[in-house]
Amino acid sequence: MTGSPRVLTGGEAVVRALAAHGVSRAFGIPGTHNLEVYRHLPAYGIEHIVPRHEQGAGYAADAHARVTGTPGVAITTTGPALLNIAAAVGQAYSDSVPLLVVSPGMPLRHPRQSTGLLHEMRSQTEALRGVAAFSHRVSSVAEIGAAVARAFTLFRTERPRPVHLEIPLDLLETADPAGPVRLAPPAGPRIPDTAALRAAAALLAGAERPALVLGGGARGAAVPCLALAEELTAPVVTTANGKAVVDERHPLSLGVSLHSPAIQKWLSTRDVILAVGTELAESDLWAELPPLQGRLIRLDIDPAQMYAGTPADIPLVGDAQATLNALRGEGLRESAAPSRAPVGAVQEAATLRATRNEETGPRDxxxxxxxxxxxxxxxxxxxxxxxxxxxxxxxxxxxxxxxxxxxxxxxxxxxxxxxxxxxxxxxxxxxxxxxxxxxxxxxxxxxxxxxxxxxxxxxxxxxxxxxxxxxxxxxxxxxxxxxxxxxxxxxxxxxxxxxxxxxxxxxxxxxxxxxxxxxxxxxxxxxxxxxxxxxxxxx
CATH class of the missing domain: 3.40.50.970 (Thiamin diphosphate (ThDP)-binding fold, Pyr/PP domains)
Structure with missing residues (x-):
């Protein structure tokens, strides 16, 4: 027989759920309404770093996520504290960073009409929905574990973006049956179907002037990105978030150069472009994408990116590393166009780098x-x-x-x-x-x-x-x-x-x-x- 569900306060239920998902460090500032969360952090082995402003907590948690590959966690109190972190949430959304913001909210049965309660605002969830992937307000202690698991499921299976979880401040202090620990299900890497992979491989193999454009979504695929560039003898240019996915001293690397008129002109003349994990947007190019003469293959975990901005001629929806490995498994090296000369591609890349530096030399x-x-x-x-x-x-x-x-x-x-x-x-x-x-x-x-x-x-x-x-x-x-x-x-x-x-x-x-x-x-x-x-x- 199973025992009775464990009785926890909402604050402990939150901390238990975070620890169960491997969270070992959080950033935030304690306040009147979130003290029940802070009470339980030490017992569950979660280190806490206190910045001097909630915006700083958000940026610190964002960077922690980027360099560890695990979601960053920030804890705020109600009202102004949550709005203070909103700019950091918006930045994490823009850069596809898994960031979980946990905050109290007004009491569960708080009236819609203003009562003058401390830190009261019309709707915290509506405010955060404007900058986060979603903002969810729980309605019971038992729901907290599932809500945290939902956030981590998004981080693991979709384009990682920030999430806000709001726990009514009376639920934080209420002891109720919390139910079992809920864990986000493990997720294997997604790979496009075989037909799409073969179509992309055939297009790349037959290309005479291929190019790779690497964004932040290529971060975990550095090895296959470099291998593919060398097999295709294709110069590589990156966005800001894709900086150094391929060693910037490599002879085929153009670095972060999409802002350069020379690089944009060069890109417009490529007959096949493989764009990995990038929106191909103004923030990537610091300008509009030039008209492309060639065919565009887009690889991204987010299906919406296939048709955003410049639509893909061949869409590849999936994990970058797994997809690129599968793509290379289609025999690109053996079938690559014989007219491509490695020496010529290296010389082309060197000339482009020099031209870029000449363009910006007086300013830089x-x-x-x-x-x-x-x-x-x-x-x-x-x-x-x-x-x-x-x-x-x-x-x-x-x-x-x-x-x-x-x-x-x-x-x-x-x-x-x-x-x-x-x-x-x-x-x-x-x-x-x-x-x-x-x-x-x-x-x-x-x-x-x-x-x-x-x-x-x-x-x-x-x-x-x-x-x-x-x-x-x-x-x-x-x-x-x-x-x-x-x-x-x-x-x-x-x-x-x-x-x-x-x-x-x-x-x-x-x-x-x-x-x-x-x-x-x-x-x-x-x-x-x-x-x-x-x-x-x-x-």
């Missing part, structure tokens, strides 16, 4: 020596977090060359500011033995600069390199290009080194690439954050 030259200093100092498996700053999207994305053992985390698409510092904290918490460095501008840094205190509290070596152009440099240049007088884009200079020390870290200024390399090397072994300012001349 200010960052290149410093990025070379950073690249020469970091280990091969370093993690770099990035902000929506010129030094990052114009500088580091195309020019800081990384291999597949490294990671570059960038807030693509949604384009939030303030991502780099809290994301670096999340990445460093996940991998304390790896080099982690945050890159930012002075404007973006100050959206989440208070997380320096979090980094200091953790005592983990964390360099933060800030290129200081005195405000919002990109918007300043856009205003000038429109013929407008710059307005509200120039900030009073802040001594960021002093600010870093006030938060318990260290601060320094680098006036040359050599000075930056020396400061960075020291910061990588010094506990706590070291903020290194690189002053930029204002144009």
């Amino acid at each position: 030259a200010r960052w290149l020596p410093y990025l070379e200093a950073i690249g020469s100092t970091l280990a091969r498996d370093a993690i770099v977090t990035s902000d929506s700053a010129q030094c990052c999207y114009y500088g580091a994305l195309p020019h800081l060359l990384l291999g597949p053992r490294a990671r570059y985390l960038h807030p693509t698409g949604f384009g939030t500011l303030g991502y780099a510092l809290p994301a670096a904290i999340g990445a460093k918490a996940a991998h304390p033995d790896r080099h982690v460095v945050a890159l930012s501008g002075d404007g973006g840094l100050q959206f989440t600069v208070q997380e320096l205190a979090t980094a200091a509290e953790l005592h983990l070596p964390l360099p933060v390199v800030v290129f200081d152009n005195g405000g919002y440099g990109e918007i300043r240049e856009e205003m000038t290009a429109r013929g407008d007088s710059p307005l509200a884009v120039d900030h009073a200079r802040v001594d960021l080194s002093v600010l870093a020390r006030a938060y318990g870290g260290r601060g320094a200024r680098a006036h040359s690439p050599g000075e930056l390399a020396a400061l960075l090397a020291r910061a990588l072994t010094t506990p706590g954050p070291t903020l290194i300012t690189v002053p930029e001349e204002l144009s």
Whole structure:
């Protein structure tokens, strides 16, 4: 005979369900309404990291998910706290990151009409549905386990995106039968049907001018991506989220170059393009996709991507690694077009890289020596977090060359500011033995600069390199290009080194690439954050 269902509070039921799904770390801030969740975290072995703002908790959990391959978890309280994390949820949605946000909500039988209860708002679930894959409000303690399992099922079987789970605050404190532990079912990798694979293989094998476009969805398929590129002698270009899926020093790699007019023109002339795990959208190209003369094969776990933007001539819906391995199993090497010469493809890629650098040279030259200093100092498996700053999207994305053992985390698409510092904290918490460095501008840094205190509290070596152009440099240049007088884009200079020390870290200024390399090397072994300012001349 089975025993009676275990009686748990809603708060314990949440924590039990998280632990059952392998969650060992969460980010968040305790508040009046979520204390019953916090009560049970230690007993279930879940470490907790407290940032200084819920947005920081969201970015840290997002980065933790990206570098571990497991869902990130953030805990907020009601009302303003949940809205504080909404920007991070929107970023995770844009970048297909599995992020679970757990929050209390108004009591189960709370009237629809306002009562003035603390943190009351019209509808938390409606607010989060606008930025998450779904937002679900449970109605009983027994439902909590199933609701958590539903979130993890989405993470495992669909395009991973953020989920919000709301537990009415009275249910958090109520002890009721919780039922058995509910677990998301294991899911094997999906592979397209044989006919689609054979059609794609035949098209690629017969291509004379093939190209690979790799997005974030190709992240887990680095080995077959490289093998396929070499078998087809096809140059590879990546989106921001696909950066370094293929080693950016490989002769066939064009790196993050879809913004380049030369690369876009080249892409438009390919006779077959295989796009893996990318939306082929403005956030990938920083422009509209040029008209394609050739046939387009799209491989994505999300069926909707087959017809979004540029429709696929051959749609492949499935897991990137499993599908590419199956595709290679169709004998591409043996049947590849004999007219393709490996040497010619390598020379073509080298010419394209040089042309791209010439196109952007006058703009990007200010960052290149410093990025070379950073690249020469970091280990091969370093993690770099990035902000929506010129030094990052114009500088580091195309020019800081990384291999597949490294990671570059960038807030693509949604384009939030303030991502780099809290994301670096999340990445460093996940991998304390790896080099982690945050890159930012002075404007973006100050959206989440208070997380320096979090980094200091953790005592983990964390360099933060800030290129200081005195405000919002990109918007300043856009205003000038429109013929407008710059307005509200120039900030009073802040001594960021002093600010870093006030938060318990260290601060320094680098006036040359050599000075930056020396400061960075020291910061990588010094506990706590070291903020290194690189002053930029204002144009």
